[in-house]
Amino acid sequence: MKIIVTIKQVPNVTKVKWDADGSLIRAGLPTIINPVDKHAIEAALELKEKHGGEVIVISMGPGQVESALREALCMGADQAIQLTDRKFAGADTWATSYALGCAIKKIGDYDLVISGVEAMDGNTAQVGPQMAEFLGLPLLSYALGIESDGKKVQIQQKLGDFERKIEADFPALVTVEKEINEYRVTPMDKILEAFEKEIPVWEADDVDAELVHLGLKGSPTKLRKVFSPKIEKGKVQMLEGTPEEIARQVADKLNEKFLI
Amino acid sequence: MATKANIEEHKNVWVFAEQNNGKLAKVSLEMLGEGRKLADKLGVELAAFLIGDNVKTSAETLIAYGADKVFLAEDPELKEYRTELYTDIICKKALEEKPEILIIGASAIGRDLTPRVSFRLNTGCTADCTELDIDEEKRLLVSTRPAFGGNVMATIICPEHRPQMSTVRPGVMAVPEADASRTGEIITVPVEIKPEEIKVRVIESNEKEHEGEKIEDAEKVVGIGIGASDPESVEYVKELAKVLGAKIGGSRPCVEKHIIPHEVQVGQTGKNIRPELYIPCGISGTVQHTTGITNAKYTIAINKDPNAEIFKFANLGIAGDAKVILPAIIKEIKKYKA
Ligand SMILES: Cc1cc2nc3c(=O)[nH]c(=O)nc-3n(C[C@H](O)[C@H](O)[C@H](O)COP(=O)(O)OP(=O)(O)OC[C@H]3O[C@@H](n4cnc5c(N)ncnc54)[C@H](O)[C@@H]3O)c2cc1C
Numbered sequence: 080m081k082i083i084v085t086i087k088q089v090p091n092v093t094k095v096k097w098d099a100d101g102s103l104i105r106a107g108l109p110t111i112i113n114p115v116d117k118h119a120i121e122a123a124l125e126l127k128e129k130h131g132g133e134v135i136v137i138s139m140g141p142g143q144v145e146s147a148l149r150e151a152l153c154m155g156a157d158q159a160i161q162l163t164d165r166k167f168a169g170a171d172t173w174a175t176s177y178a179l180g181c182a183i184k185k186i187g188d189y190d191l192v193i194s195g196v197e198a199m200d201g202n203t204a205q206v207g208p209q210m211a212e213f214l215g216l217p218l219l220s221y222a223l224g225i226e227s228d229g230k231k232v233q234i235q236q237k238l239g240d241f242e243r244k245i246e247a248d249f250p251a252l253v254t255v256e257k258e259i260n261e262y263r264v265t266p267m268d269k270i271l272e273a274f275e276k277e278i279p280v281w282e283a284d285d286v287d288a289e290l291v292h293l294g295l296k297g298s299p300t301k302l303r304k305v306f307s308p309k310i311e312k313g314k315v316q317m318l319e320g321t322p323e324e325i326a327r328q329v330a331d332k333l334n335e336k337f338l339i
Numbered sequence: 340m341a342t343k344a345n346i347e348e349h350k351n352v353w354v355f356a357e358q359n360n361g362k363l364a365k366v367s368l369e370m371l372g373e374g375r376k377l378a379d380k381l382g383v384e385l386a387a388f389l390i391g392d393n394v395k396t397s398a399e400t401l402i403a404y405g406a407d408k409v410f411l412a413e414d415p416e417l418k419e420y421r422t423e424l425y426t427d428i429i430c431k432k433a434l435e436e437k438p439e440i441l442i443i444g445a446s447a448i449g450r451d452l453t454p455r456v457s458f459r460l461n462t463g464c465t466a467d468c469t470e471l472d473i474d475e476e477k478r479l480l481v482s483t484r485p486a487f488g489g490n491v492m493a494t495i496i497c498p499e500h501r502p503q504m505s506t507v508r509p510g511v512m513a514v515p516e517a518d519a520s521r522t523g524e525i526i527t528v529p530v531e532i533k534p535e536e537i538k539v540r541v542i543e544s545n546e547k548e549h550e551g552e553k554i555e556d557a558e559k560v561v562g563i564g565i566g567a568s569d570p571e572s573v574e575y576v577k578e579l580a581k582v583l584g585a586k587i588g589g590s591r592p593c594v595e596k597h598i599i600p601h602e603v604q605v606g607q608t609g610k611n612i613r614p615e616l617y618i619p620c621g622i623s624g625t626v627q628h629t630t631g632i633t634n635a636k637y638t639i640a641i642n643k644d645p646n647a648e649i650f651k652f653a654n655l656g657i658a659g660d661a662k663v664i665l666p667a668i669i670k671e672i673k674k675y676k677a
């Protein structure tokens with residue numbers, strides 16, 4: 080079983096800091112593997128352990144994505160491929176899916192592609208389904224569980240208010256939720272091995288990507304502006320007094336508004 | 340691929356109307372209200388796209404909620420949602436009819452379907468928007484969404500590709516008033532599904548049981564945050580919710596601490612609520628939380644820090660300890676009810 084896992088390196092947005100005039104400080108934010116993508120790697124590793132085969136991780140981004148790929152190798156992935164080219168820069172989800180799709184085609188001969196449901200920086204959840212469209216693969220999204228008999232894949236799908244069991248023949252694309260598994264702690268013996276592995280860097284030409292579809296230029300959506308979320312309200316009336324007095328004012332107000 | 344569209348050829352606003360087991364999704368009605376506004380600004384028609392098996396009665400409902408036209412695709416194979424089958428039907432019609440805008444509720448189905456449709460139509464899609472508007476001068480859809488973990492808002496356009504697509508989270512937009520006297524046209528979309536086109540097989544499908552009302556629909560919500568997450572305060576929050584007939588929601592850290600289930604997490608990665616009354620207790624008011632509460636009609640915030648951000652979103656503010664304030668409020672409300 081040949082499984083390709085797409086992983087994204089994201090800034091750790093929980094550590095965001097602001098400068099004196101309230102704009103975001105982007106520089107120096109620590110980067111991590113998008114958390115749910117680690118579950119995607121784990122899902123692939125577990126399938127491989129059952130059925131044999133190999134797990135290939137790919138990531139598109141600037142040079143530093145190497146560290147994310149290295150971490151995936153440490154977890155047990157067999158091979159990692161880095162997609163780095165200035166021509167990829169500024170891609171929206173369409174152009175990202177296109178570039179990743181071209182790389183997946185280049186790798187070829189795969190049974191499964193696994194991605195996370197969504198990335199924590201953008202939360203768009205579009206790249207998985209879009210890659211499936213580009214590659215012409217059946218899409219099995221929101222997986223809470225995954226099983227395979229080596230020919231087809233079956234998932235437990237969390238579809239809003241419904242839970243479904245759905246399946247498709249290979250090749251297929253699965254997007255996973257974090258509930259799917261607990262990912263492993265890197266086994267010590269793998270670390271040395273992982274650091275010896277070479278991570279090839281592929282550029283646009285290497286994956287036969289057409290320039291018009293790449294990066295900022297190939298992106299249908301354009302960013303018009305970025306601003307701090309406006310605070311809509313702000314006419315708060317602070318209540319004063321003892322807890323009992325405050326409570327009475329609250330109850331009076333609720334009564335006045337027919338809320339009790 | 341992403342070739343540019345001939346923009347002049349594209350006209351009208353479309354809304355994807357989601358149904359589950361024949362029941363229209365509320366978010367689709369919200370989208371109709373929003374779609375109506377966009378169509379009126381552009382001076383064009385609003386069409387709803389309804390797919391399913393035996394769902395014609397819902398087409399009438401969509402007209403009552405603002406659609407001028409309903410494209411109706413019915414087939415027994417369409418009873419269960421399947422990404423590829425739905426994508427095929429929508430894209431085929433969209434290529435013929437050339438809508439300029441297509442908006443879709445960002446439900447689980449919407450978020451699964453929309454990216455595939457947008458990729459096939461060679462157009463962009465802005466996910467999980469909180470605001471949609473028209474730039475009338477340029478005749479463009481202007482979509483606003485949280486970015487960078489919600490720390491900033493981004494305004495996004497799709498200038499050269501059509502349809503311009505956006506999804507909007509459930510609860511962000513209001514459900515419009517229905518008007519049963521509205522008339523509209525129902526257009527049957529021919530469906531022909533060949534067995535070999537069915538790539539995904541549905542083995543089993545179960546609707547999850549809900550404990551009563553959903554947080555998105557609740558009229559009153561008491562919010563629990565880390566500042567009210569000790570066992571004593573949790574009991575008070577429960578009691579307050581009980582005397583008010585409110586639903587309990589809360590912040591993400593309380594979900595992580597298993598005090599409340601994820602279904603009732605409020606905010607950017609949880610639910611958008613629009614209750615008549617919201618009472619956040621011990622919630623600091625980070626943007627990730629407050630993006631989910633901007634539609635609350637009346638908010639009473641309790642936080643021991645008088646400078647907490649949450650007060651900026653409140654009508655009434657109480658700077659005090661939840662453990663002291665909550666029992667006092669419960670007592671007073673009980674007096675009123677007695
Ligand atoms: C990508 C991303 C998505 C996120 N999505 C969401 C989301 O959807 N929803 C969400 O809620 N969060 C979300 N978060 C987390 C969010 O950033 C905050 O961490 C979270 O909202 C804070 O929760 P809190 O207010 O309960 O806790 P805290 O920030 O710890 O605040 C606790 C508050 O309680 C007050 N307090 C303490 N003791 C008392 C007392 N005895 N009585 C009264 N007040 C007291 C304190 O003054 C403080 O203001 C997200 C974060 C990221 C990075």
Ligand SMILES: Nc1ncnc2c1ncn2[C@@H]1O[C@H](COP(=O)(O)O)[C@@H](O)[C@H]1O
Pocket residue numbers: 085086087088113115116119137138139140172175179193194195196197198199201202203204205206207
């Ligand atoms: N630049 C990227 N490189 C590799 N995988 C990506 C990239 N961007 C997105 N993905 C994959 O697509 C999923 C969804 O991302 P998104 O659509 O950005 O929310 C992620 O969980 C990754 O598996």
